[in-house]
Amino acid sequence: MDMTTLCYLEKDGKYLMLHRVKKENDVNKDKWIGIGGHFEEGESPEDCLLREVKEETGLTLKDYRYRGIVTFVPDVWPCEYMHLYTATEWTGTMTQCDEGVLEWVDKEKVPELPLWEGDKIFFKLLDAGEPFFSLKLCYRGDTLTDAVLNGKRLIG
Secondary structure, eight states, X not given: OEEEEEEEEEETTEEEEEEOOSOTTOTTTTOEEOEEEEXXXXXXXXXXXXXXXXXXXXXXXXXXXXXXXXXXXXXXXXXXXXXXXXXXXXXXXXXXBTTBEEEEEEGGGGGGSSOOHHHHHHHXXXXXXXXXXXXXXXXXXXXEEEEEETTEEEEO
């Protein structure tokens, strides 16, 4: 079971998105995702969040919010618990990312990007201001086959 964090930095009606185009054999190849990555030994979700944002963007988060836990159950890669955050305040100068291209995207245009289907569900929850949620997403290849929000089935 993998443990990861993912964060969407918010500014002026936009999210900072990472277009994953630089790594070979990347499960997220060509998709647009947030900023984050895998836990290192001994890290808490917050430790991982702060480290990953700093590594991928050069920015140091000052104000962030834990928004939910997303459980991914795929058929072709290990299961994953992803701790989802949003952030509205940071310091530093943005740098280039070695995993893809960073770009500020208008929130209303995000659903038009090549995203995982399940990401569209949690974007709706973030935009609706849902205080905290548990979302389980099951995939067969790239196809979302089941989605359960706070114990209630949405898809499947």
